[in-house]
Amino acid sequence: MCDNTSRTPTSASARPTRGAHAFPFLLPRIVTIAIAIVMALRMIPNRFDGGMFIPIAVALIPWMAIPSVMVLAVAMITRRRALAAVNIVCLLVQLLWHVGYLYPQETLSPQAREAVTSAQVDTTDRYARIMSLNAKEGHADAAQIVRIVREEHVEVLALQEVSAWLIDRLNVEGIGRLLPYAIIAEPSEDDNGGVNGLWSAAPMSDATGDLIPIESSSVPAASIDFDGVMIRFGSVHPYSPRPSNKGLWDRGLGSISQLLGDKHTFVLMGDFNAMWDHASFRQLLGDRFVDSGENAGEWFHMTYPSNVHLLSVIPLPAFAEIDHIVHDRGVVVGDLETVNVEGSDHRALLGTLEAR
Structure with a gap:
């Protein structure tokens, strides 16, 4: 069929x-x-x-x-x-x-954690809460910065991209009552969005507004006594690695590496415009310095971008850890956290320092 x-x-x-x-x-x-x-x-x-x-x-x-x-x-x-x-x-x-972000290489002592929670700041011990923030050409909210310093008991503050206007507003908000000692770099033609500054609750010694020759914003620095341990702080901000800054980025990081041969005990805070994964940043660290973020075993602390919205509507989360606290191995920095500051495109980076 x-x-x-x-x-x-x-x-x-x-x-x-x-x-x-x-x-x-x-x-x-x-x-x-x-x-x-x-x-x-x-x-x-x-x-x-x-x-x-x-x-x-x-x-x-x-x-x-x-x-x-x-x-x-x-x-x-x-x-x-x-x-x-x-x-x-x-x-x-x-x-x-990234094992250093998962497993701590060094940890803070219980004494350090307890000391920085006291309502009364003690500038004679070996512990301090420290903070760094890129102020975005001086647009960061001065009142909020001072409030964070007060509430977090910050004893050393490093700011980048500081303007004269921001300094005036910080003074009006009372930064001098909390951190009466300061060193601010002089403006220059190489300033990267503004100058860098350092504020401290304890007296500074050997202060300078120009720590090293650098093709970027000058590095202000000063030494602070932590119960017999002298620590030299610096506020740094090399250029960003955008294509228009070709060569300036790695040269700026290379300039900071000059400090590898310096005899002081350093804590460098700021917007390094680099992450742990960048070879130029690891070269800066050498076999002497450590990055607190990679050393503390407390996961990543992304600081950039902040207060940015995609299509002016969707909040964009911070996805790059380019703000750092870099220090000598004789210093321990932990209990890191980031805080949003209005007016800045970076989150503030805070940590607890213990001098040993």
Whole structure:
């Protein structure tokens, strides 16, 4: 018996194309290749890592774990063993690079934590709450800065991008009653959005507004006595790694590394415009200095951007840890936290210091 049922041929447009099938299969591979490229950029020697867009790409390294985990999950579900193995390696390397954010190298003593919670600031002990903030060309809310200093019992304050107007407002709000000693850099043609300044609750000695030759905002510095331990503080702000600043960024970080041979015990606070993953920043640290964020084992403390809205509506979370407290190994800094300050595009970075 003959089957006369008509069969309508499938049109070419109704059939999935090879590309439509291939793209979901290739996407995890493409993402993995992108992850590997970004990770490879982290290993570029410091004299080359200031190239166009390289610092910006390297700043994404802490976030690479997210796509690595997503691709690993897809690879395991689809039983792509080679793809899974590659992403496991990527995750292990990322973990190795950031183990200092997960496991503390040094910890504060109970005495240090207790001392900084006292309502009465004691400038004669070896403990202090310290704070750094990029004031965004002097637009940061002066009243809020003073309030944070008061409530957090801050004894040393480092500000960057300070304007004469901001200094006047800080004085009106009473910064001098809390931190009566200050050293502020003189304005120059190389200022990066404003000058840098230091304020202290304890007397300063050997103060200077120009600690080192640097192709950026001058570094004010002063020594403060912590019960017999002299610590030299500096407020720093090298140029950002935007393409228009090509060369200025890594040269600024390189200038700070001059201090590796200095005899003082240093605590450098400020907007370094660099993350732990940048080779130029690690070169600055050398085998002497440590970054408190990478040393304290308290996870990341992203400081940039702040008070920024996508399409003027959607709040953009801070995703880069470019503000740091860098210090000698004879000093411990922990209990880090960030605080939003109105008017600034950075979050303030606070920590507890213990001189040993």
